Amino acid sequence: GENVGLHLPTLSVQEGDNSIINCAYSNSASDYFIWYKQESGKGPQFIIDIRSNMDKRQGQRVTVLLNKTVKHLSLQIAATQPGDSAVYFCAENRGDYKLSFGAGTTVTVRA
Amino acid sequence: NAGVMQNPRHLVRRRGQEARLRCSPVKGHSHVYWYRQLPEEGLKFMVYLQKENIIDESGMPKERFSAEFPKEGPSILRIQQVVRGDSAAYFCASSPISASGGNTDTQYFGPGTRLTVL
Numbered sequence: 001g002e003n004v005g006l007h008l009p010t011l012s013v014q015e016g017d018n019s020i021i022n023c024a025y026s027n028s029a030s031d032y033f034i035w036y037k038q039e040s041g042k043g044p045q046f047i048i049d050i051r052s053n054m055d056k057r058q059g060q061r062v063t064v065l066l067n068k069t070v071k072h073l074s075l076q077i078a079a080t081q082p083g084d085s086a087v088y089f090c091a092e093n094r095g096d097y098k099l100s101f102g103a104g105t106t107v108t109v110r111a
Numbered sequence: 112n113a114g115v116m117q118n119p120r121h122l123v124r125r126r127g128q129e130a131r132l133r134c135s136p137v138k139g140h141s142h143v144y145w146y147r148q149l150p151e152e153g154l155k156f157m158v159y160l161q162k163e164n165i166i167d168e169s170g171m172p173k174e175r176f177s178a179e180f181p182k183e184g185p186s187i188l189r190i191q192q193v194v195r196g197d198s199a200a201y202f203c204a205s206s207p208i209s210a211s212g213g214n215t216d217t218q219y220f221g222p223g224t225r226l227t228v229l
Contacts, residue, residue, distance in 0.1 A: 043117075043220035044154065046220075049217060097142070097144065097159050097167070097218075098159070099218060100156070101146075101153030102153050104153055
């Protein structure tokens with residue numbers, strides 16, 4: 001079926017370490033991917049996006065990697081901080097306006 | 112610039128009552144999307160609207176749910192005769208350009224309205 005999913009539902013990381021959150025998608029027609037961060041009681045906050053003609057994009061402390069061959073997306077967070085604790089969602093856009101979200105990975109940062 | 116605004120943030124209704132959720136998009140954005148999020152799940156698309164037009168309501172239940180985005184004022188998601196299964200967080204997002212022909216513009220989300228049906 002067509003879906004966006006995450007490999008692990010939870011991730012515990014030591015403060016200062018790097019975090020890697022993975023996402024798999026199955027629709028090869030998807031051409032735009034977004035990572036959102038959702039803190040408790042808040043709406044999804046845009047982190048970074050990438051289009052299918054790219055395989056890597058960097059932002060401030062975050063990097064998104066796209067592997068179209070295996071339909072895999074990852075978000076890397078450098079020097080993870082307590083404020084990074086949240087649920088992270090990958091979402092795909094198949095060329096229209098609908099975003100399809102995965103179930104989310106809960107990241108917990110240990111002090 | 113103000114982001115997407117939603118109100119109320121929390122709404123409690125008894126079964127059978129009506130729920131009205133409001134969304135004001137980012138200033139300058141004329142395209143609004145509504146999503147629903149059940150506990151511990153991702154967001155699910157409900158409806159996409161432009162000013163005075165419903166473009167796609169394929170994700171919205173056929174009965175009891177309706178949405179509008181008038182020329183003036185916020186977008187409204189209306190749920191009539193609510194049932195317990197309607198309890199969820201409802202998020203509104205907006206983007207700046209038309210989705211016709213394919214839209215990959217970023218959608219910016221509001222803080223959501225958490226609906227609880229007793």
